[in-house]
Amino acid sequence: MNLELTDDELLRYSRQILLPQIDIAGQLRLKSSRVLIVGLGGLGSPVALYLAAAGVGELHLADFDTVDLSNLQRQIIHDASQVGVAKVDSAMARLSAINAQIELVPQRAALDADSLAVAVAAVDLVLDCSDNFTTREAVNAACVAAGKPLVSGAAIRLEGQLAVFDPRRADSPCYHCLYGHGSEAELTCSEAGVAGPLVGLVGSLQALEALKLLAGFGEPLVGRLLLIDALGSRFRELRVRRDPGCSVCGGQP
Numbered sequence: 001m002n003l004e005l006t007d008d009e010l011l012r013y014s015r016q017i018l019l020p021q022i023d024i025a026g027q028l029r030l031k032s033s034r035v036l037i038v039g040l041g042g043l044g045s046p047v048a049l050y051l052a053a054a055g056v057g058e059l060h061l062a063d064f065d066t067v068d069l070s071n072l073q074r075q076i077i078h079d080a081s082q083v084g085v086a087k088v089d090s091a092m093a094r095l096s097a098i099n100a101q102i103e104l105v106p107q108r109a110a111l112d113a114d115s116l117a118v119a120v121a122a123v124d125l126v127l128d129c130s131d132n133f134t135t136r137e138a139v140n141a142a143c144v145a146a147g148k149p150l151v152s153g154a155a156i157r158l159e160g161q162l163a164v165f166d167p168r169r170a171d172s173p174c175y176h177c178l179y180g181h182g183s184e185a186e187l188t189c190s191e192a193g194v195a196g197p198l199v200g201l202v203g204s205l206q207a208l209e210a211l212k213l214l215a216g217f218g219e220p221l222v223g224r225l226l227l228i229d230a231l232g233s234r235f236r237e238l239r240v241r242r243d244p245g246c247s248v249c250g251g252q253p
Helices: 007-012 023-031 044-054 069-073 087-098 113-121 133-146 175-179 196-215
Strands: 034-038 058-062 103-107 125-128 150-156 159-165 224-229 234-239
Touching: 023 196, 034 044, 044 058, 044 087, 044 196, 058 087, 087 103, 113 133, 125 133, 125 196, 133 150, 133 159, 133 175, 150 196, 159 175, 159 196, 196 224
Parallel strands: 034 058, 034 125, 058 103, 125 150
Antiparallel strands: 150 159, 159 224, 224 234
């Protein structure tokens, strides 16, 4: 990859290059970055769109599902013409139309432990945009093992959550520190419902946290859990400590 910005890139990204926190150096870091997005649904849609538009050089897109009509209320990277198409292929078509200068790496099959470990090792940062606890736990374990930062988001009904877990930092908890073994009564959007703008909000915040980590500016949400109450338009923040007895990250240096 060319580690300089072309005239076209300088114009394309000029509005964020103007930010002193990003500048040319930060844009070059984005261009050289590789990111894995797990899930191309309600959260993964704004994540992928904004990271592609921002010039993140290589996006690895993981989703085994196909586009369904019921997805279109919130999964804004897909459209009606893509119903029945693999979400990875639908997303790649949209992202290529937005920014043909970035590389797109498809992962169309469900990721098991081995393939997930390989996928995480191949990138600099992971965004968990999945919709179930089992996947979130598996992604977290792979990120801890590989020492890769993880931006995790979730949304259901009218409530959203966002956190960053960074195993490169000694004080950072992991997803398992916070949620333990999850809930046997876990609900999905298909059972409980979700507001489309809410997943757009959480996904956009995930994209912003990823840009901060990749370009090296601001204060990422490490050790903090952001809670969003969409019904009352309120944000609340909780401090999260690393659990020294965590079965996932407790033995990590």
